[in-house]
Amino acid sequence: MTATAEPATGSQALDEVKIGGLGSSRPRVEDARFIRGRGNYVEDVTLPGMLHMEILRSPLAHARIKSIDTSAAWAIPGVKLVLTGEMAAQRNLAWMPTLSYDTQAVLATDKVRFQGQEVACVVAEDPYIAKDACDAIVVEYEALPPIVNPEQAVAPGAPLIRDDKAGQADNVAYQWEVGDKDGTDAAFAQADVVSKLRLHYPRSHPSPIENCGAVADFNNATGKLTVYLTSQAPHIVRAAVALIAELPEHLIRIISPDVGGGFGNKVPVYPGYVCAILCSILTAKPVKWIEDNTGNLSSTGFGRDMYLDSEMALTNDGKILAVRYHATTDQGAFYADAQPTKFKIGLVHSSFACYDVPVGHITAQGMYTNKAPGGVAYRCSFRVTEAMFFQERMMQAAADDLGMDQAEFRRRNLVRDDQFPYRTPFGFLTDSGQYLKCLQVGLDAIGYDDFLVEQAEARKQGRLLGIGISTMTEPLGAGNSREYDILGIKMFDSAELRVHPTGKAVLKIGAQTQGQGHETTFAQIVTHELGIPATDIVVEHGDTDHTPFGMGTYASRSTPVAGAATAMVARKIRAKARKLAAHLLEVSEEDVEWELGRFFVRGAESRGVTIQECAMAAYSNMPDGMEPGLENNAYYDPPNLTWPFACYIATVEVDPETGVWDVLRFVGVDDCGVRINPMIVEGQIMGGLTEAYAISNMQFQTYDVDGNLVGANYMDYLLPTAWETPGFELHEVVTPSPHHPIGAKGVGECAAVGGPAAYVNAVMDALRPTGVRNIDMPLLPDRVWHAAHTGQDVS
Ligand code: MCN
Ligand code: CUM
Numbered sequence: 001m002t003a004t005a006e007p008a009t010g011s012q013a014l015d016e017v018k019i020g021g022l023g024s025s026r027p028r029v030e031d032a033r034f035i036r037g038r039g040n041y042v043e044d045v046t047l048p049g050m051l052h053m054e055i056l057r058s059p060l061a062h063a064r065i066k067s068i069d070t071s072a073a074w075a076i077p078g079v080k081l082v083l084t085g086e087m088a089a090q091r092n093l094a095w096m097p098t099l100s101y102d103t104q105a106v107l108a109t110d111k112v113r114f115q116g117q118e119v120a121c122v123v124a125e126d127p128y129i130a131k132d133a134c135d136a137i138v139v140e141y142e143a144l145p146p147i148v149n150p151e152q153a154v155a156p157g158a159p160l161i162r163d164d165k166a167g168q169a170d171n172v173a174y175q176w177e178v179g180d181k182d183g184t185d186a187a188f189a190q191a192d193v194v195s196k197l198r199l200h201y202p203r204s205h206p207s208p209i210e211n212c213g214a215v216a217d218f219n220n221a222t223g224k225l226t227v228y229l230t231s232q233a234p235h236i237v238r239a240a241v242a243l244i245a246e247l248p249e250h251l252i253r254i255i256s257p258d259v260g261g262g263f264g265n266k267v268p269v270y271p272g273y274v275c276a277i278l279c280s281i282l283t284a285k286p287v288k289w290i291e292d293n294t295g296n297l298s299s300t301g302f303g304r305d306m307y308l309d310s311e312m313a314l315t316n317d318g319k320i321l322a323v324r325y326h327a328t329t330d331q332g333a334f335y336a337d338a339q340p341t342k343f344k345i346g347l348v349h350s351s352f353a354c355y356d357v358p359v360g361h362i363t364a365q366g367m368y369t370n371k372a373p374g375g376v377a378y379r380c381s382f383r384v385t386e387a388m389f390f391q392e393r394m395m396q397a398a399a400d401d402l403g404m405d406q407a408e409f410r411r412r413n414l415v416r417d418d419q420f421p422y423r424t425p426f427g428f429l430t431d432s433g434q435y436l437k438c439l440q441v442g443l444d445a446i447g448y449d450d451f452l453v454e455q456a457e458a459r460k461q462g463r464l465l466g467i468g469i470s471t472m473t474e475p476l477g478a479g480n481s482r483e484y485d486i487l488g489i490k491m492f493d494s495a496e497l498r499v500h501p502t503g504k505a506v507l508k509i510g511a512q513t514q515g516q517g518h519e520t521t522f523a524q525i526v527t528h529e530l531g532i533p534a535t536d537i538v539v540e541h542g543d544t545d546h547t548p549f550g551m552g553t554y555a556s557r558s559t560p561v562a563g564a565a566t567a568m569v570a571r572k573i574r575a576k577a578r579k580l581a582a583h584l585l586e587v588s589e590e591d592v593e594w595e596l597g598r599f600f601v602r603g604a605e606s607r608g609v610t611i612q613e614c615a616m617a618a619y620s621n622m623p624d625g626m627e628p629g630l631e632n633n634a635y636y637d638p639p640n641l642t643w644p645f646a647c648y649i650a651t652v653e654v655d656p657e658t659g660v661w662d663v664l665r666f667v668g669v670d671d672c673g674v675r676i677n678p679m680i681v682e683g684q685i686m687g688g689l690t691e692a693y694a695i696s697n698m699q700f701q702t703y704d705v706d707g708n709l710v711g712a713n714y715m716d717y718l719l720p721t722a723w724e725t726p727g728f729e730l731h732e733v734v735t736p737s738p739h740h741p742i743g744a745k746g747v748g749e750c751a752a753v754g755g756p757a758a759y760v761n762a763v764m765d766a767l768r769p770t771g772v773r774n775i776d777m778p779l780l781p782d783r784v785w786h787a788a789h790t791g792q793d794v795s
Contacts, residue, residue: 013595020534021527025679039258042213047286054130058112061370061707063141073133078125085109102335113333116298146707150367173335176344179361187322191313195398203305206378210260211291216280233552256542262514264377267338303378305330337375346383349426354473360425379752388472392757442647464654466766470757475641476746477560493561494548498631501619503612510550511562529570531597556746565636567741572632577614583623642745644672648758659785663726671733672747692755
């Protein structure tokens with residue numbers, strides 16, 4: 001099967017955009033139910049006899065549990081079950097495996113290891129009784145010294161956090177390295193200039209509107225477990241539940257109904273899910289658990305929390321000779337990143353993929369601390385977010401150290417169009433892009449040269465104007481199964497397509513939408529391949545009993561992988577329809593030509609049959625020997641990741657009196673290959689740029705010296721509103737992916753990945769006259785003010 005789309009050839013071909021194919025900004029079909037309040041979220045699921053679960057969380061960051069007294073909770077009328085770690089342990093469920101081959105406590109038995117950790121849970125007739133009963137549980141703790149950052153974790157005499165793990169003698173969760181150390185050292189020895197930078201990418205939280213939740217329904221008559229779950233990857237959860245709970249897979253059904261935002265938060269398997277399942281098994285009743293905001297902010301998968309020590313070797317004329325860096329991650333109490341097994345720090349080594357860097361070396365170390373686990377979330381592309389932020393901050397620092405214009409420095413180092421396929425310093429193979437063009441579109445749009453003049457004038461008047469550039473290519477769409485797996489399951493994806501007799505169709509996919517609009521865009525792929533109007537196609541997902549096995553939606557992999565599977569299954573359908581067309585037209589298959597929506601006889605264009613007529617024939621008039629029906633499936637294992645590119649440019653003005661900075665303009669140029677739905681793509685980009693703005697400007701999730709989470713509510717952890725969010729001017733460049741069936745590349749995370757560096761670089765550029773090299777995010781007014789007034793970096 002070829003990987004390129006067949007162009008429409010005949011003169012009666014349908015207008016693809018009009019029928020909702022590629023390039024159509026058709027309105028999102030899911031919005032009809034969301035806007036009318038007809039969505040169906042886990043919270044909306046109500047089953048007969050359903051009970052409610054609440055979780056008791058630890059108030060302390062690090063403490064030994066001396067005793068738990070649940071008697072007062074049991075005594076409250078309406079309480080059906082009080083579950084402790086000890087009881088879970090009797091069923092071998094006090095601990096569970098994480099997606100990074102560590103273990104995580106479901107309910108604490110020995111110690112609590114972060115504030116907010118799950119200690120016990122109560123099941124009651126209503127959620128208020130359950131909550132009151134949680135308060136009635138008496139836990140006696142013996143406080144232990146908390147560790148709240150990686151430095152403390154390695155300090156001599158640091159308490160051992162994971163004393164539960166045999167052979168674990170320190171607080172190191174993992175160590176990893178990649179690249180060529182000797183070659184890199186040799187390149188540094190040749191350098192004219194060595195540029196250095198130390199940075200922290202703070203802990204950030206995905207903050208979906210809907211928190212996590214589950215309705216677990218174990219039917220003790222049939223033995224079937226049905227779980228309604230806020231999950232981005234229901235099939236992985238089914239596999240995990242089968243392994244953790246030792247239940248047979250065909251008796252597990254995971255349903256992710258409408259999911260109110262994921263942003264990576266809903267990839268892991270959380271203790272609350274496991275508790276709800278166990279409680280349903282123990283009570284033989286459906287059990288609902290809906291997490292509250294504080295529970296979500298304090299315990300579920302965070303993003304980032306990574307430190308970087310970097311060096312770049314340069315020639316005087318601005319050529320990068322080598323990069324090396326050490327990354328330290330703060331993993332929290334359990335190493336629970338959801339990421340490909342082989343890569344201990346995700347795809348951090350995709351940094352510098354867009355630059356022609358001959359050699360590099362990365363070392364990484366993850367540390368256990370008394371903080372919540374997580375590590376991979378919030379539009380992170382498996383930690384590509386940190387990689388690109390560090391890369392682009394280093395690029396700006398290096399340009400400054402060289403006294404070279406930032407745009408020119410990038411131009412001298414960006415991979416040129418004739419260098420593809422290009423092997424990056426850390427082993428990835430990038431396959432396509434027009435990086436220089438993309439940068440130029442951005443510079444022209446913002447009026448780069450004019451801004452530099454304006455900036456120089458403003459400086460004379462004591463005004464601080466700055467311009468920040470961020471250019472990056474990122475790997476989206478894990479995986480290819482040679483290199484990417486989660487818990488050993490290879491990262492492919494799937495689609496099933498059934499065309500009904502009248503030519504209407506249902507597409508079932510293993511991916512799971514959380515707001516990205518798959519029900520809209522995946523139909524468009526089928527429309528492109530078959531000419532069936534998008535309004536005649538329904539897309540189903542999120543129910544493991546009724547969709548083919550897929551690895552779920554994260555790392556912007558849906559379009560690259562499940563989208564490719566969708567194109568491929570549609571092509572299988574078209575191949576069968578062609579046979580049906582030949583039969584109907586009474587010619588041999590070789591004489592049948594395709595144009596969008598219709599087959600016709602070569603040389604006699606007016607003699608043709610529509611795809612709908614072929615569909616009817618599949619059920620009513622098939623040739624002798626042909627199996628009836630028009631349906632098929634496809635499993636797609638991509639040959640490579642897709643490599644979108646972006647150039648983001650921000651201009652800002654910093655108020656030296658207050659440290660407040662305003663975004664003057666923001667230009668985004670994205671190349672995500674062929675755009676299926678331009679409106680949805682722009683929505684994804686604007687969402688990502690908004691998140692990037694929030695991270696760089698206002699979001700702060702940190703811990704005090706005792707390990708108390710500062711920012712466990714939405715008064716402290718700020719979500720940007722339309723009021724403070726800057727306007728975005730978006731542009732595009734289109735370099736189709738050479739291997740994706742429709743030439744599309746992922747885009748869901750690009751702007752959140754590449755955006756932060758544009759804002760921070762702009763503020764740092766504004767402060768350049770003061771000599772400040774770095775302020776760690778978020779660039780809160782007090783930090784900026786302090787830097788501007790002292791000329792010193794703020795970390
Ligand atoms: N698309 C397109 N043309 C392209 C590429 C994508 O029309 N060339 C469309 C897709 O068909 C899809 C959307 O854009 O409707 C995003 O596609 P893709 O880049 O494949 O990313 P995923 O669908 O796999 O979404 C995952 C990505 C991730 S990892 C996070 S985190 C994130 C993000 O999407 N979470 C989101 N965007 C989000 N948007 C919303 N509203 N809610 C979330 O939770
Ligand atoms: Cu890392 S956040 Mo998204 O990949 O679900």
